[in-house]
Amino acid sequence: MTQAAALAIGVQRAESPGLWTLAWRRFCRDRVGLASFLIVVFFFGLMVASGLHLIAADWSKEVGVNFAPPTFVGPAISDSGPTAPVAAESPGIRPSADPGEIEIVDPLAGVLAEIRAASGAAAAADAQAPTLVFGGDRWGRDVLKKTIKGTETSMFVGLVAALLAAFLATVFGALAGYYGGWIDDFFNWFYSVFTSIPYLLLILAIAAVLNQKGTLTVILILGLTGWTGIFRLVRAEYLKHKVREYIQAADAIGASHARRMFVHILPNVSHVILVQLSLHVVLFIKSEVVLSFLGFGVGVDTVSWGSMLNEAQSELILGYWWQLAAATLAMALLVTGFSLFTDALRDALDPKLK
Amino acid sequence: MTSVNSADVLIGIRDLKVDFRLDRTTVTQAVKGISFDIPVNSTVALVGESGSGKSVTALAILGLLPKENSTVPSGSRILYGGRNLLALAPRELQKLRGADISMIFQEPMSSLNPVFTIGFQLTEVLTRHLGMTGRQARVRALELLREVGMPEPETKIEAYPFQLSGGQQQRAMIATAIACEPKLLIADEPTTALDVTIQKQILELIAALQKRLRMSVLFITHDLALVGEIADYVVVMREGEIKEQGSVEQIFEAPRDPYTRALLLCRPQLERRPRRLPVIDDFMKPGPVAGGALEERSRGLRGDEEIILEVRRLGKSFYSREGLFGRREFKAVNDVSFKLARGKTLGIVGESGSGKTTVALTLLRLRGESSGEALFDGKDLLSIPQKELMPYKRRIQIVFQNPYASLNPRFTIGQLLMEPLQVHGIGASESERRDTVYRLLEEVGLPEVSFFKYPHEFSGGQRQRIAIARCLTMKPDVLICDEAVSALDVSIQAQVLNLLQDLQDEHHMSYIFISHDLAVVKYMADQVMVMNEGKVVEVANSDDIYRNPQHPYTKKLLSSIPQGWRGARAR
Numbered sequence: 075m076t077q078a079a080a081l082a083i084g085v086q087r088a089e090s091p092g093l094w095t096l097a098w099r100r101f102c103r104d105r106v107g108l109a110s111f112l113i114v115v116f117f118f119g120l121m122v123a124s125g126l127h128l129i130a131a132d133w134s135k136e137v138g139v140n141f142a143p144p145t146f147v148g149p150a151i152s153d154s155g156p157t158a159p160v161a162a163e164s165p166g167i168r169p170s171a172d173p174g175e176i177e178i179v180d181p182l183a184g185v186l187a188e189i190r191a192a193s194g195a196a197a198a199a200d201a202q203a204p205t206l207v208f209g210g211d212r213w214g215r216d217v218l219k220k221t222i223k224g225t226e227t228s229m230f231v232g233l234v235a236a237l238l239a240a241f242l243a244t245v246f247g248a249l250a251g252y253y254g255g256w257i258d259d260f261f262n263w264f265y266s267v268f269t270s271i272p273y274l275l276l277i278l279a280i281a282a283v284l285n286q287k288g289t290l291t292v293i294l295i296l297g298l299t300g301w302t303g304i305f306r307l308v309r310a311e312y313l314k315h316k317v318r319e320y321i322q323a324a325d326a327i328g329a330s331h332a333r334r335m336f337v338h339i340l341p342n343v344s345h346v347i348l349v350q351l352s353l354h355v356v357l358f359i360k361s362e363v364v365l366s367f368l369g370f371g372v373g374v375d376t377v378s379w380g381s382m383l384n385e386a387q388s389e390l391i392l393g394y395w396w397q398l399a400a401a402t403l404a405m406a407l408l409v410t411g412f413s414l415f416t417d418a419l420r421d422a423l424d425p426k427l428k
Numbered sequence: 429m430t431s432v433n434s435a436d437v438l439i440g441i442r443d444l445k446v447d448f449r450l451d452r453t454t455v456t457q458a459v460k461g462i463s464f465d466i467p468v469n470s471t472v473a474l475v476g477e478s479g480s481g482k483s484v485t486a487l488a489i490l491g492l493l494p495k496e497n498s499t500v501p502s503g504s505r506i507l508y509g510g511r512n513l514l515a516l517a518p519r520e521l522q523k524l525r526g527a528d529i530s531m532i533f534q535e536p537m538s539s540l541n542p543v544f545t546i547g548f549q550l551t552e553v554l555t556r557h558l559g560m561t562g563r564q565a566r567v568r569a570l571e572l573l574r575e576v577g578m579p580e581p582e583t584k585i586e587a588y589p590f591q592l593s594g595g596q597q598q599r600a601m602i603a604t605a606i607a608c609e610p611k612l613l614i615a616d617e618p619t620t621a622l623d624v625t626i627q628k629q630i631l632e633l634i635a636a637l638q639k640r641l642r643m644s645v646l647f648i649t650h651d652l653a654l655v656g657e658i659a660d661y662v663v664v665m666r667e668g669e670i671k672e673q674g675s676v677e678q679i680f681e682a683p684r685d686p687y688t689r690a691l692l693l694c695r696p697q698l699e700r701r702p703r704r705l706p707v708i709d710d711f712m713k714p715g716p717v718a719g720g721a722l723e724e725r726s727r728g729l730r731g732d733e734e735i736i737l738e739v740r741r742l743g744k745s746f747y748s749r750e751g752l753f754g755r756r757e758f759k760a761v762n763d764v765s766f767k768l769a770r771g772k773t774l775g776i777v778g779e780s781g782s783g784k785t786t787v788a789l790t791l792l793r794l795r796g797e798s799s800g801e802a803l804f805d806g807k808d809l810l811s812i813p814q815k816e817l818m819p820y821k822r823r824i825q826i827v828f829q830n831p832y833a834s835l836n837p838r839f840t841i842g843q844l845l846m847e848p849l850q851v852h853g854i855g856a857s858e859s860e861r862r863d864t865v866y867r868l869l870e871e872v873g874l875p876e877v878s879f880f881k882y883p884h885e886f887s888g889g890q891r892q893r894i895a896i897a898r899c900l901t902m903k904p905d906v907l908i909c910d911e912a913v914s915a916l917d918v919s920i921q922a923q924v925l926n927l928l929q930d931l932q933d934e935h936h937m938s939y940i941f942i943s944h945d946l947a948v949v950k951y952m953a954d955q956v957m958v959m960n961e962g963k964v965v966e967v968a969n970s971d972d973i974y975r976n977p978q979h980p981y982t983k984k985l986l987s988s989i990p991q992g993w994r995g996a997r998a999r
Contacts, residue, residue, distance in 0.1 A: 319834040323895070326792050327848040327902065328821045341838035 097345075100422040107418020113411030117229060124226040133219035133377065141394045142210035144217075209396030211385065220377050221400045227378035229408070231292050232359035238297030239358075240351045243304030244340075250305075251312025252335050261305070269302050277361075278370065287373040292365060296358045304350045311343040345423035352416040356409050363405065379405050438612060438644045439466040439489065440507040446484050449497045458484045460668040461504075466612065471638055471645040473655035473676070475691070476665035477917040478888075482648045485665075486614045489513065489646075490531060491521040527557045530605040534617040536597035540589040546573075546600045547585035553607045572603040577633060594780075595626035599633070606637060613638070614646045619654070623779040623944060624988040631658055631990075650917060652691045654990045656680055664688050686711040694922040696951035698974060698989065701725050704929070705922040705951070727954045728969035733769035736938050737791075737824075737906055740765050742800035742810075744783075744790045760786045762962040764800075768906065771936040775953025775970060777946055777985070783962040784942045788908045791940075792826055793817065804906075822852050825899035829911035831891035835883040841894055842879040845869070848901045868897045872927060889920030893927065900931070908940040913948060925952060946989050950974055958982045 101107055123129045180186070208218040250261035268276070280295045315321060316339065324338050359379075365371040366380020374381075379401045386398035446459040459481040466472050476482045487493050489506055491513060506513040508528075513521065533539040541549060550572060551565035560568065566585075573581035576599040589597055598618060605613055615634060619627035635658045638645045649655060655662055656676060663673040664687065672685035683689045690711035703725045744761040761783040768774050776784045789795040791802055791809065802809040809820060828834040835844060845865040848854070855861035862879075869878055872893040883891055892912060899907055909928065913921040925948070932939060941952045949956055949970070956973045958965040958981065966979045977983045 319828045319830060320836045322789070322794055323826070323828060323834045323898070324836070324847075325794055326821070326826050327898065328818055328851050329847065330851075333851075338836055342836070 097422045101418055104418045104421065106414055107422070110411040110414035110418065113407060114415050117225060117408045117411070120222055121226045121229045124222050125230070130219040130222040130226075133223040134215060136214040137216050138206040138210035138214040140210065140212055140214045141389070141392075142206045142214055143394075144209040144396050145206065208400050209394070211397055212389070217397050217400045220382060220397070221379075221404050224377045224379045224382050224401060225404055225408070227289060227372055227376055228359050228362050228380070228405070231289060231296070231362045231372075231378070232355045235293045235296035235300065235358045235362075236351050236354040238293065239300040239354055240304055240347055242297070243301040243350075244308050244347055246301065247305045247308025248312055248335050248340070251309040252316050252331070252339070254313075258309075261309070265302055265305055268299070273299070277365065281365075281370045287371075289372050289376060292362055292371055295365070295370075296361055300354055300358060300361075304347065304354065307346055307350060308343060311346055312339060315339045315342055345420075348423060349416055349420045352412060352419060356412045356416070359405065359409060359412075436467045437465045438468045438508070440505075441465070441485070441489070442505040442507065444485065444488060444504045444506065445501045446481070446488055446493065446504075447499045447501065449499070458498075458668055459488070462665070462668075462670045464663050464670065464673055466644050466646055467661070468611070468644055469638075469642045470660040471635070471647055471658055472661045472663060473647045473649065473659035474663050474665060475649055475652050475655060477650055477919060479667065480665040481668040482665050483616055486531065486616055486646065486648055489612075489614065490525055490529060491516070491518070492525075523557075526553060526610075527608045528610055529612045529614065530608070530610040531614040531616065532598070532601045532605045532618050534620050536594060536601045536621070537589065539601055540597060542589050545586055545588055546592070550585075550600075550604055550607060553604055557608045568607070569603075572607055573600070575606075575637070576600075576603045577629075578603070594622050595629060598622060598626075598630055602630075602633065602637070606641060606643075609641055610643060612644045612646060614648070616648045617650070618647075620649070620651075624946065625779065625984060627990075628988040634658065651695075651990070652688075652918075653695060657990060664691065691918060694918050696922075696925070696947045698947055698950055701727065701951055704926050707922050707926070708919040727773075728971055729769055729772060729954055733772060735767045736770045736804070737768040738803040739767075739787075739791070740801050740803070742787065742790060742798065742802065744786050744795060744798040759962050761790060761798075764959070764962075764964050766957055766964070766967060768938050768940065769954070770905075770938055771932065772954040773932070773939040773941050773952050775949035775956040776940060776942045776959060777944065777949050777956060778959035779944060779985075781961070782959040784959050785910055786962075787959075788826060788910050788940065788942060791908070792824060793821075818852070822848075822902040823904050824906045824908065825902060825904040826908040826910060827892070827895050827899060827912040830915050831888050831895055832883075832915075834895055835891055837883055839883075840879070841869075841874075841881055841883070841886075844883075844894065845879075845898055845901055848898060852902060854902065864901065865897075868900050871900070871931075872897045887920070888916050889924055892916060892920075892924050896924075896927065896931070900935075903935070904937060906938045906940065908942070910942045911944065912941075914943060914945060921948070928952070946974075946986065958985065 101111075120129075124131075206214075206216050206218070208216075208221070211217060211220065246261050246264075250258040271279075276299050277295055280298060281291065284291045284294065312335075316334075321334055321338060324334050329338065362371060362378060363380035363383060366378050367384050369384070371380045372378045382397055382401040386401065389395075390398055440463075442463050443461045444459055444463070445457065445461050447455050448458050449455050462481075462485065464472070474482045474485065484493070488500065493500070500514055504514060508524075513524070516524075540546070544552075547566065547569055550569040551560075551562065554560045554565035554568055555562065558565075569585060570581050573585060578584050578596060578599050584592065584596070584600075589600070592600065602618075613634075618634070619630050622630060631654070634645060634647070637643070645658075647655060647659060652662075652664075659676045661673065662676050662679040664671045664679070664685065666687055671687045672679065672683065674684075679688060680692070683692060687708070690706065690708045693706045693711075694708065696705060701724055742761055742764040743759065746758045746760055747755045748758065750756045764783075764787055766774060776787065778784045786795060790798045793809070798810055800810065804820065804824070807820065809824070812820060839847075842862075842865060845868065846861055849861045849864065855864055865879065866876055869876060874890060874893055874897070878886075878890075878894075883894070886894065895912075912928075913924050916924060928939070929952070931937065939952070941949060943949050953970045955967065956970045957967045958973070958979065960981050965981050966973065966977070968978075973982065974986065977986055
C-alpha cells in the first residue's frame with residue numbers, strides 16, 4: 075500500500091527537487107509555520123538593522139522626560155511627582171528618581187546649556203518630549219528603541235550561543251557515535267560530569283570563573299553549558315547511521331573516516347541538529363534574560379531584554395509598566411514565533427523514510 | 429471470472445476500487461475495479477509485483493484501509509454472507525475480524541507485540557472473541573500451538589516473541605490467526621521474510637490447516653512459482669487491475685495473458701539457463717519472444733582458469749561479554765577456503781546466519797580483524813596495512829542487498845558516482861570524470877538526466893543499477909553481489925541479472941554472487957559454495973551440485989525450493 079503510494083509519487087515527479095526543496099515545499103504548506111517564520115525573519119531583520127546602526131542607534135539618548143508615558147496613554151498628569159517640572163526648569167540638574175534626595179549640581183551645566191542653546195530651541199524641546207511612542211525609562215530613553223536594541227543583544231546572544239552549543243555537540247556527538255569504544259566512553263563521562271551539576275550553579279560557576287561582564291561572556295556561558303542535550307541526540311543519530319549500508323558502501327569505495335562522518339552522515343542528521351539549534355535559540359534567549367535579571371548578564375552599557383526586566387522590577391512599584399510590557403511582549407512574540415517555527419521545521423524536515 | 433457455483437462462494441469481490449489521496453490535489457487509484465470470488469474451502473492466490481494493489485485488496489476485505497487518506501468509491505462491494513463488508517458499521521466489522529476473517533502478515537517479528545508472551549497474545553484472542561475463561565483459553569492456546577507444530581508448546585507459551593526464531597514466530601502468528609477457526613485466512617506474503625527451508629514448512633502448515641479446518645485461504649505473494657504447490661485458483665494483478673484469473677492448472681499450463689507468461693518465465697528456473705532472461709517488455713511487445721532467450725548458456729569451471737582471488741582458512745569471530753571478565757566466542761565464519769577464477773562467478777548460498785555476508789564484508793575489510801588469508805594479486809588482502817589498502821580497495825567492490833539503504837539519500841546520482849573517482853583520483857579533471865559517469869549511466873541503462881536527480885526519485889531496480897554503476901566507476905576485478913537482486917520484483921530482477929551478465933561478458937569481472945535464492949544462483953554461478961553455520965558444506969560446479977548434491981544439507985536445501993506447478997504435480 076505504501077509501496078503503491080511511493081510508486082505513484084515517483085511517477086508524478088518530472089523535475090528534480092532535492093530533499094531540501096521538498097522540505098521547503100512541505101514547510102510552505104504549513105500556514106502557522108510560515109507566519110511564525112515571518113515573525114522570526116522580522117526579528118532577525120531588526121537584529122541586523124540595529125547591529126548595523128541603521129535603527130535605534132541613538133537608543134541611549136535621553137529624548138523624553140523621565141518615565142515619559144506611552145503616547146497612547148497621554149502625557150503624565152502633574153501629580154506624577156515634582157521631578158518632571160524640575161527637570162524641565164533646570165537642565166543642569168540631573169533629575170533623580172527620589173524627590174527627597176539632595177540635588178547634585180553638575181559642574182558642566184553651564185557648558186551644556188551653551189551647547190543646548192546652540193543646537194536650537196526645537197531640538198531642546200524634542201529632547202524632552204512629554205510622551206514617547208512606547209514610553210520612556212528612568213532617564214527618558216525611548217523604550218521602543220531600547221527594546222529594539224535589546225532584541226539585538228538577546229537574539230544575538232541566543233543565536234550565537236546556540237550555534238556554539240550545536241557546533242560543540244555535533245563534533246563531540248559525531249566523534250563519540252562514529253568511533254564508539256573509548257572515545258565514546260570519554261565523551262559520555264564528560265557529558266555525565268556536566269549534567270550532574272545543577273544548571274544554574276554551573277552557569278554561575280562559569281560566570282564567576284570568566285569574571286567579566288559582557289555579551290561575549292554570556293555567549294560563552296550558555297554555549298559551553300548548553301551542548302549536552304544536542305550531544306546525546308547527535309551521538310544517537312551517528313550510532314544509527316554508521317552501520318547503515320550507505321556508509322558501508324562509502325567505506326567500500328575508500329572514503330576516509332572524516333569524509334564518512336561529515337560528508338556522508340552529517341547531511342543525513344542535519345535535520346535533527348537544525349531543529350535542536352532553533353529549540354536552543356529559544357532556550358538561550360530565555361536563559362540570557364534570566365542571567366541578566368540575576369545580574370550575571372550583559373554589561374551596564376548594553377541593553378538586553380533581561381536588563382530591561384531587571385530595571386522594570388523597581389519601576390513597576392511606581393506604576394511605570396511600559397518597559398516591562400515592551401520587553402515581555404517582544405520576547406513572548408519572538409519565543410512563540412521561534413517555537414512554532416521549530417515545530418513546523420521539524421515536521422517539514424522529518425519525512426517518512428522512503 | 430472463476431467458474432464456481434454461487435452457493436460455494438465465501439467472499440465475492442465486485443468492482444472494488446480503492447483511491448489513495450497523496451496530497452491535497454493528487455489522488456491515485458491503487459485498485460482499479462477488480463472482481464473475483466473466494467470459494468469456500470479452497471486456496472486463492474493473489475499474485476502481483478509491488479504496487480499491484482494486492483495488499484490493498486486484502487486490507488479492504490478486512491476493513492483496515494487507513495481512514496485518513498483512502499476512499500472506496502460507492503459501487504464497490506465485498507459480499508460476505510449476503511452482506512456488503514464495505515457498508516458495515518465498524519463495530520460489526522470488528523466482530524468479523526479475527527472471528528470469521530483473520531490475517532497473517534509478512535514480518536512475524538513486527539506483528540507480534542514484543543512485550544507480551546505468546547500465550548498472552550493467544551489467549552487474548554480467545555477470551556475476546558469466543559468468551560472463554562482464562563483457564564479454558566490457556567488449554568485451547570496449548571492445543572493451537574500443538575496444531576501449528578510449535579516445538580515444546582508448554583514452554584513456548586510463556587516465551588516472548590524475541591525468544592522465538594522467525595519460523596516459530598510465524599507459527600505463533602498463524603496460531604493466533606486460526607484461534608477462532610476463521611472461515612477465511614488472509615496470508616500476506618507469509619514466507620517472504622523466511623529462509624527456504626522454513627518457508628517450505630510454513631507453506632505445508634498452511635496447506636494442511638486449510639484442509640483440516642475446511643477454511644478458505646487468500647494467499648498473497650509476488651512469487652508465482654510458490655503458489656503452484658498450494659493454490660486452487662490464481663488471480664494475477666498488475667497496477668491495480670486483474671490481468672488474468674483462473675484455476676491453477678489453467679494459469680500454469682495455458683496462461684492467456686502475456687504478463688502471466690512473463691511472470692512465469694522471468695524468474696530463473698532450475699532446469700534451464702537461457703543466455704538472457706526474458707523481461708516483461710519481451711512479452712508485452714507484439715511478435716515472438718526474442719530468439720536469444722532460448723539459447724542455453726553453459727557454465728562451470730574446467731580447472732585451468734586463472735585464479736584471481738584465493739581465500740584460505742578465512743575466519744571471523746564475534747565476541748559477547750560473559751560474566752565479569754569472560755567473553756564468549758561466536759564463529760560467524762569458520763575456516764572458509766575457496767578460489768575465484770577470472771571472469772567467472774562463484775555463488776554462495778546459505779540460510780540467514782550462515783555467514784555468507786560476513787565472508788563478503790570480511791574480504792572488503794569492512795568487518796575488523798579476522799583470521800586466515802585472502803590472496804589477491806599475490807598480496808594478502810587481510811593483512812595489508814590500512815594505508816596501503818587503497819589501490820586494492822578499488823579492485824574489489826560490493827553491491828548491497830537493499831538499494832534503498834545503500835545510496836546516500838542526500839547525494840545526487842552525479843555526486844554518488846563522482847565520489848569514488850575523486851577519492852581514488854581517477855580521471856585527470858572534473859569534466860573527464862563527468863564524461864566517465866555519463867558513459868557509465870548509459871552502460872547501466874539510465875538516462876543522462878539521472879545525473880542531477882536524487883536516489884528517492886528512482887525505483888528499486890534503477891537504484892540497484894546506480895549502485896552497480898558506482899562500483900563500475902573503479903573498474904573492479906572482483907564484484908561481490910550480496911543479495912543484490914533479492915529485494916527486487918521478479919521482472920526487475922531479470923533485468924538486473926541480465927545487466928550483470930552483460931557487464932561480466934564485456935569487462936571479464938569475477939563475481940561473488942551471494943543469495944539465498946537457489947534458482948538465481950544456479951542461473952548466475954559457474955561454481956556454487958553452500959554454507960551452513962559459518963562453514964563450507966560443499967563446493968562444486970553449479971550444474972553438478974544441483975544435479976547431484978553430495979551433502980545432506982545441500983540436499984535438504986535443494987528439496988525446499990518451490991517446485992512450481994509442474995514440480996508439485998510430478999511429486
